[in-house]
Amino acid sequence: MKIVLIGYMGSGKSSIGIELSSILGYKFVDIDSYIEKKEKQSISSIFKTKGEIYFRKVEKVYLDEVLNDNSSLIIATGGGTPCYGTIMNELKKSKDVITIYLQTGLEELTKRLYIEKEKRPLISHLDNKKELQDFIRKHLFERSYYYNQSDKKVVTDGFSVREISKKIVLQLF
Numbered sequence: 001m002k003i004v005l006i007g008y009m010g011s012g013k014s015s016i017g018i019e020l021s022s023i024l025g026y027k028f029v030d031i032d033s034y035i036e037k038k039e040k041q042s043i044s045s046i047f048k049t050k051g052e053i054y055f056r057k058v059e060k061v062y063l064d065e066v067l068n069d070n071s072s073l074i075i076a077t078g079g080g081t082p083c084y085g086t087i088m089n090e091l092k093k094s095k096d097v098i099t100i101y102l103q104t105g106l107e108e109l110t111k112r113l114y115i116e117k118e119k120r121p122l123i124s125h126l127d128n129k130k131e132l133q134d135f136i137r138k139h140l141f142e143r144s145y146y147y148n149q150s151d152k153k154v155v156t157d158g159f160s161v162r163e164i165s166k167k168i169v170l171q172l173f
């Protein structure tokens with residue numbers, strides 16, 4: 001089985017993925033880290049030197065590579081992964097995959113991303129909090145169309161990583 005965590009940047013996909021992996025004993029794969037290892041370059045540097053179109057191409061190639069692994073996995077995607085090409089449809093069609101949307105509200109995302117925006121090329125240039133929040137609002141609206149197609153949804157606001165992970169496990173089994 002592959003448990004695929006999707007959601008906006010800063011929604012906690014990686015931390016929750018690590019926690020789920022320790023609860024369920026499944027291996028954890030973070031697609032961003034996988035891309036960085038394979039490409040021998042940071043995500044920011046890929047965006048800067050090769051551009052977003054190249055990034056989206058390799059993001060799909062490496063996601064497919066990870067999904068083809070025979071073992072049970074917890075996969076943390078990047079915030080944009082399910083929103084390009086046919087990725088969301090393919091995930092939905094795959095019998096082996098359960099997609100879980102980590103739904104985090106605008107205020108919480110803004111608060112978290114304002115502190116951690118440097119390593120995220122899509123928002124690193126937005127240095128004023130209001131500008132960042134306006135960007136997230138519109139971007140999240142566009143992307144929610146894809147996120148909302150997930151098999152399961154978990155609201156994360158107000159809950160700890162452990163509590164969210166437990167909620168997910170209860171929904172799964």
Ligand code: S3P
Nearest residue numbers: 008009010032078079080120121
């Ligand atoms: C992106 C999110 C990032 C990373 C890249 C693009 C996006 O991952 O894949 O910077 O399009 O939302 P996180 O969601 O882990 O920040």
